[in-house]
Amino acid sequence: MAQKQYRNIDRYRDLLTRIAPSRLVEQTRQSVIGHEGSLEAFVTALSFEVNRCVMLARGADPRDVLSPAAILVMGSTGTGKTHTIKAVADAAGLKLFVFDVSTMTGEGWRGASMINCLSQVADYQAANPxxxxxxxxxEFDKAVRVEPDGGEVASSFSPSQSFLKLLEGGEMPFECDTSKSAAIKTLNLDQVVCILGGAFMGLDALVRKRLGDKSGTTVGFGSSYAAVRTAAKSANELRDSATIEDVETWGIMSELCGRIGSVINFNALSVDDLVQIAYEQYLPKHNNMMGNGAKMELTADAARLAAKRAVKEGAGARGMLRQLRPLMMYAWRDMREDTYISRATLVVSDGELAVAYERSHEPRGFCRKRWGRIRPF
Known part of the structure; x- marks a missing residue:
């Protein structure tokens, strides 16, 4: 037993090295584009909460450490918040479970349930003590928003109460249905870090109102100047100024807000960020699928046009890929069917994205030996 405990201590020592904030940011930066400040804030919050879990795993008295707290991550669709969280988890060597709250239902209803999700985590803990x-x-925001009449959004279970239980710490036994009968499982909440993600649409308007009301309470020339500055703030700047009080005003119940330790906003990606994503992530992955010596290129004009359209749509990286993917698919098809096409390039033609092909005199993927015979590489 003592030997097993020492092995755990050594494992936690390695874990603490991996989650050192500066090291973790540097490693994650290799696969995450943009979000400099947001990435650093998220890594710091995650490292802090994991360190708390390590202290408890090493035998610290729960009364001597802070109570558990969730990390709230905000960002509109396509900002890459989920991608960033996955990249951080991979770099830290931590198991990550991702559950879509918007599809959860109560027991006995069709769809995923909170019990089924917790059962997966409990099974992992049982197999990996x-x-x-x-x-x-x-999609946390889509399930736990409190309506003006005091009730939650339409749902077949009580999401807020479910999340409150998850943030109490300690061991939580729960009953889950198996194929034959009900079973009791136990979830060690002191070994779990909860991350709540959502878009929180309309939150920037609430922040603008709060800042505007605050500037209006002062007297003199400075008050009007502050109001003008508030009105000129972008949605990204307003979301960066969001507090847990703004989240509560938006509609999350106060008891749940009291158990959120960090509020981190992932801003919408810029045109330059999306262009970089296209060259460093989308294009290499597409070329990996081409095969047989086929290659696709992307001109700077085409990349910026697709990025500007994605920003205008407010769809972020997903919008960028939606612009490029159809053309990539047609280029993939044409180059597989015609081996004399040596290269495909995404260009701008008459203001629209298009594919230009270059042809060669020999089939792609073949070389001519000195005696004139053609053979594959």
């Missing part, structure tokens, strides 16, 4: 894991509840 002492392991710390991360649980991302995506």
């Amino acid at each position: 002492g392991e710390i894991c991360l649980v991302l509840f995506d």
